[in-house]
Amino acid sequence: MKKQIILLLVIGQSYFVYSQFTSNAENKLLYGEELYSKGNYQEAILQFKKCIAIFKKSNENQLLGKTYNNLGRALSQTGNSEEALTNYLLSLLFSKQTNDNLGIAKTYKNIGALYAEQKDFENAMHYYNSSFKLSKQLHNLSLMADCQNNMGVVYEQQIKYNKALQMYSKALAIYISKGDEQKISMVYNNLAIVYKYLKNYPEAIKNYKSALILSEKLGDQFMVAANQNNLGNVYALTHNYQKSLELCKLANTNAKAINAQEVIIESYDGISIAYEKLDQFTDAIKYRKLYELEKDNYINSERSDLLAEKHIKYETQKKVDEIKLLNQAGKIRELKIKEQDFKITKKNHQITAFIILLLGLISIAYFWKKSQKFKNQLINEKIIRETEEQERIRIAKDIHDDLGSGLTKINFLSEIIFQKTHHLPEIRNNSESVKETAKKLIDNMRDLIWALNPDNSTIANLLSRMREYATDYLEDYPIELHNFFPENLPETPITKEANRELFMVVKECLNNIVKHSKATDVFFTVNIKTDDLTFSIKDNGIGLDCETDKKGNGLLNMQSRLLKIGGICSVISEPNNGTLITITYPLNQKFKNN
CATH class of the missing domain: 3.30.565.10 (Histidine kinase-like ATPase, C-terminal domain)
Incomplete structure (x- = not known):
């Protein structure tokens, strides 16, 4: 009894430790997702890799599929497209093993987005469609709408504006039904862009205004500034430069408050154009200079960040190369040993192949000889049968010619005796019997000859x-x-x-x-x-x-x-x-x- 209690305690404690182990890993996964949502992609990558190591040990394949998908998203944001694709494919592998169809659909969508970034629109549409079909089977409306919105983006880049509008409209209908205001705002923005390309400025203004209202409601200051600037640009296209100036100045003020550098630069450009069209050239030149200055600063900042990133990559690669050099000598020794083993194995395989070939040739020769012997036997048997058939036919003909003529003569003579013995009943009856017997023998002989003829078989x-x-x-x-x-x-x-x-x-x-x-x-x-x-x-x-x-x-x-x-x-x-x-x-x- 004591042993059973101890065993139960050990099992219970092991389960508790395992549960704690898995729970900690899931918390790390949630933390990695939080880092990703805040734009801390490098830290998110490290966190996701730690989770993968833990889930591999615990054989949590479903969580592995989810983590590989998140890692692919983070790598895609840092420009590592090939590595991102590798992780997406690993995500698909583990998700399919656990029949995690939702995970598969999400990964398909992310792979589509990766191909779209590379301008490989054919593959992008293939994966978006695969994700959409699976999402439809799962009745996941939000994921269906995400796929339709992304397909709209692809059509937009392919200058297929009518198809883009169709996809955006379908996605918008689903987001409205789900009450997802952030994505509704995003789709309004996308619709406005397409209408602007189509020079349908009233519809573009309408959709930018809808996006702006929702951005203000959500408190998304970046999108507020961006929508104000976009709206100002469309008003400029309608020659309403005063309205354009007001919106671009408002966008500039809001962008400066959150240090949205790209919107600041674009708003300076819009303000400069509006002043120029309003014949206020002094202010136009002033804001044009500010535009050029901010643009140069932004480019230099980007270059500095790029150089810093390259330096980090260089240092990392240098350390990797040093490790490779340290391992190279050991690998060379291993290769030499493997080469020797390969030569020995190759020689053994050659000997084995030769023996198999020799045995094969002997077997072929044996069976060929046997088949020839069998064929000759069949030919001989056929010749014997044909000879027998010919002999039977000859005998049958001889019987027909000799015995047939004799029986016919007996039949004829019996008929004569029968006709001339009216006064002798006993002889008359015997002659009739002989006649009938002869007739039957003739018929039987004909049947026998007919049966012996092989053509009748x-x-x-x-x-x-x-x-x-x-x-x-x-x-x-x-x-x-x-x-x-x-x-x-x-x-x-x-x-x-x-x-x-x-x-x-x-x-x-x-x-x-x-x-x-x-x-x-x-x-x-x-x-x-x-x-x-x-x-x-x-x-x-x-x-x-x-x-x-x-x-x-x-x-x-x-x-x-x-x-x-x-x-x-x-x-x-x-x-x-x-x-x-x-x-x-x-x-x-x-x-x-x-």
């Missing part, structure tokens, strides 16, 4: 022969034959054995009907399917006693013949209701013994 020839025989055989009796054969008989080959046995079985069926059934109608039906050939022979006679008649020689002979070729026979009969005999031959047997 097809379904079409077999069925044609069956129909001809049944018609000829039953016309001598008071039985009407009804044939139901397919219209198009296939030329599918079957074995000689199947050809002969199936024909003999049908003959046996018809013979039994004539001898025993007392039928007046016979229905001969043939069905040909993909796998089966089926014969149905039905009569309207007195029927069979299935228990007794199935043991007779006729049915037993039929079943024996069908068994040889893989066929089956079924008999359905009732007294005074006729008999149905169904013969089924599987066509997949047709090539056996060929």
Whole structure:
């Protein structure tokens, strides 16, 4: 019991430590986001990298995806586009692993913004569209509007102003529905810019005024000054220079209060132009000088910042190079060892490849020889079969010529004796019997010769022969034959054995009907399917006693013949209701013994 309690305490404490560890990392992530929002991008980058190291240890993949996305945004703001893209792709990797579709959509949008900064508008639109579709699936209206606004910016840069207006208008509708005043102000500003390019100055003024009202409401002093200056510039384009002068002076005053250097410079330019158009040249020159002075100071300041940044990068690179030089000797040694290992491995691979190739050639030679032997065997068997076929045909012809002529002569002589022995009944009856026997032998001989001919071993020839025989055989009796054969008989080959046995079985069926059934109608039906050939022979006679008649020689002979070729026979009969005999031959047997 004590051991279990101790174990539970250890597990609980481990969970507590893990929770604290994760919680601290999440706090660092929030702190990094706060630094980013304040514009402290370098500090935010360091903070995000610390978070990544922690989340990797704790396998927090969803938080890793979010942190990589934030790191990409911070790097993008510092001009490190390639590194930013790398982190965005890592963000996508971890977000997809955790099915964080919202994180994926946000990252797609940020990648689009990165490509838009590089003027790669095709890729930018691809990622904006991907983000928009995913946001739509998630019903995230705010993210949808962000994508539409960004697509509007791309269209604006491509001078596709009508499409830009459409996108801005859609984004504005969503922001208004969400009550996001800061983004509403931003879209008004974007709309005003496009209308200014289209020289639709009334709409531009209207939208700048809407943006200005919201900026004042939000207390965003920078945007207040910027909107006042932009509005002043549009009034100048409408030749209302007095109004332009008032707004640019107001923008200048507000910009100086927050040290917004860019707005100060632009407002000096606007004031100078307004004074010039109002023919107040002294003031125009004064503000033009102030514009040039502030502009030069701003450029010099930017250059100083750029030089300082380059110096830091140089010092950093110098330290990195020193570390590389220290590691270089060790790496060279490692490379030499790896090179030696590679040579040994390469040699082993070459030997292995040679052995495999040799074995492959031996195998190919063996199987080729075996296949040739098999082909020769097949050729020899085919020659033997063809020789046997020719010999059978020759024998059949000899039988037909010799035995056939003899039987025909016996039949003829029997007929003469029958006609000349009216006064001798016993001899007359015997001659009639001899005549009938000779006739049957002639018919059987014809059937045998027909079956031996390989040209007749097809379904079409077999069925044609069956129909001809049944018609000829039953016309001598008071039985009407009804044939139901397919219209198009296939030329599918079957074995000689199947050809002969199936024909003999049908003959046996018809013979039994004539001898025993007392039928007046016979229905001969043939069905040909993909796998089966089926014969149905039905009569309207007195029927069979299935228990007794199935043991007779006729049915037993039929079943024996069908068994040889893989066929089956079924008999359905009732007294005074006729008999149905169904013969089924599987066509997949047709090539056996060929």
